[in-house]
Amino acid sequence: MMNRRDWLKAAGAAGVGAAMPAALHGAESPSMGGNAVVKTELKRLLLRHTWTTTMSSSAYRDTIHLQYERDGITGFGEGAPIVRFKEYPEQAKQAIDAIAGQIGARDPKKFDKFLADVRRSLGDGQHAAMAAVDIAVCDWLGKKLGIPLYQYFGLDPADAPVTTFSIGIDTPEITRQKTREAEDFPVLKVKVGLQSDEETIEAVRSVTKKPLRVDANEGWTDKEEAVRKINWLETQGVELIEQPMPAHMFEEIKYVRSKVHMPVIADEACTEASMIPRLKEAYDGINVKLDKSGGMMEAYRWIKFARAMNMKVMLGCMISSSCSVTAAAHLSPLVDYPDLDGNLLIANDPYEGVKVRKGKLILPSGPGLGLKILAS
Numbered sequence: 001m002m003n004r005r006d007w008l009k010a011a012g013a014a015g016v017g018a019a020m021p022a023a024l025h026g027a028e029s030p031s032m033g034g035n036a037v038v039k040t041e042l043k044r045l046l047l048r049h050t051w052t053t054t055m056s057s058s059a060y061r062d063t064i065h066l067q068y069e070r071d072g073i074t075g076f077g078e079g080a081p082i083v084r085f086k087e088y089p090e091q092a093k094q095a096i097d098a099i100a101g102q103i104g105a106r107d108p109k110k111f112d113k114f115l116a117d118v119r120r121s122l123g124d125g126q127h128a129a130m131a132a133v134d135i136a137v138c139d140w141l142g143k144k145l146g147i148p149l150y151q152y153f154g155l156d157p158a159d160a161p162v163t164t165f166s167i168g169i170d171t172p173e174i175t176r177q178k179t180r181e182a183e184d185f186p187v188l189k190v191k192v193g194l195q196s197d198e199e200t201i202e203a204v205r206s207v208t209k210k211p212l213r214v215d216a217n218e219g220w221t222d223k224e225e226a227v228r229k230i231n232w233l234e235t236q237g238v239e240l241i242e243q244p245m246p247a248h249m250f251e252e253i254k255y256v257r258s259k260v261h262m263p264v265i266a267d268e269a270c271t272e273a274s275m276i277p278r279l280k281e282a283y284d285g286i287n288v289k290l291d292k293s294g295g296m297m298e299a300y301r302w303i304k305f306a307r308a309m310n311m312k313v314m315l316g317c318m319i320s321s322s323c324s325v326t327a328a329a330h331l332s333p334l335v336d337y338p339d340l341d342g343n344l345l346i347a348n349d350p351y352e353g354v355k356v357r358k359g360k361l362i363l364p365s366g367p368g369l370g371l372k373i374l375a376s
């Protein structure tokens with residue numbers, strides 16, 4: 001198997017690496033290769049509230065946006081690199097720009113081989129870049145066929161379930177305010193994993209009685225503490241717990257699961273489809289994200305694989321625009337627990353796509369992703 005460096009050497013020799021210098025300058029780098037033009041751009045998404053989890057705290061997120069133009073049709077894609085997996089926006093853009101010639105030269109109708117080759121050329125650790133390419137090619141295909149992507153996957157948009165709205169870690173006062181702002185959502189997801197967990201849940205409960213799902217983002221490192229916290233959460237109307245302990249603490253998580261009643265979902269611990277059988281020993285389900293799987297096609301495979309293992313499926317997203325979130329939403333009729341609110345947390349969404357009505361995901365019916373491009 002060729003790694004990215006080898007491919008670049010080979011590509012340079014063949015002359016298709018000419019896109020590279022452009023990638024090193026300028027925010028936008030169109031690269032003509034074969035029949036498609038591939039353009040990448042980093043967009044800064046401004047957060048409505050400073051977003052805090054056990055991982056990070058920030059006022060904005062940069063995501064990579066990709067346009068795939070061929071036959072007068074443009075497909076749009078987006079990837080939100082996950083810092084936890086050492087992926088970063090600038091590197092994701094460089095990785096795509098370096099193979100833009102290869103991407104442009106391939107036949108999108110033979111997408112299975114095409115996308116597998118792109119994945120190989122991007123190399124390990126470029127899942128968000130892969131997602132941007134995959135989503136843009138899926139959008140292009142749907143537009144070319146004249147059908148929305150949910151239809152391409154054979155799904156009924158009426159089956160799109162209710163999504164959660166996430167409440168990040170904050171002071172009790174801000175937590176109460178955020179909970180009030182989320183009144184349209186029948187189920188909330190609350191971020192915990194710090195010393196202030198009880199305070200956070202009590203702040204939410206002082207405003208609402210609706211069901212809660214909780215994400216500890218690997219925050220608890222003592223298995224007895226994790227059991228104690230989850231048993232307490234069980235008295236607070238919490239329906240599931242996501243990644244209670246660090247991903248590598250497999251035996252401890254198995255222990256925790258044996259002592260609690262609510263489903264335990266793997267998020268940070270699930271990064272490859274091949275892990276799913278082993279994860280079943282410690283978890284009840286997995287959280288699928290396009291930025292972990294590398295796009296819609298592989299996310300679909302994860303979902304089907306987890307289903308074949310009789311596991312629960314959650315469908316999550318990173319903080320990203322309506323491009324990536326709408327792509328995930330097209331697969332939502334297949335899952336138990338959608339958690340697709342990343343676009344609702346930003347103030348300058350460049351697209352309009354999936355909508356949420358009383359928490360229910362409303363899929364756009366236009367071809368491909370069905371996005372409307374707003375002025376950026």
Ligand code: MG
Pocket residue numbers: 215217242243267268287316
């Ligand atoms: Mg999570």
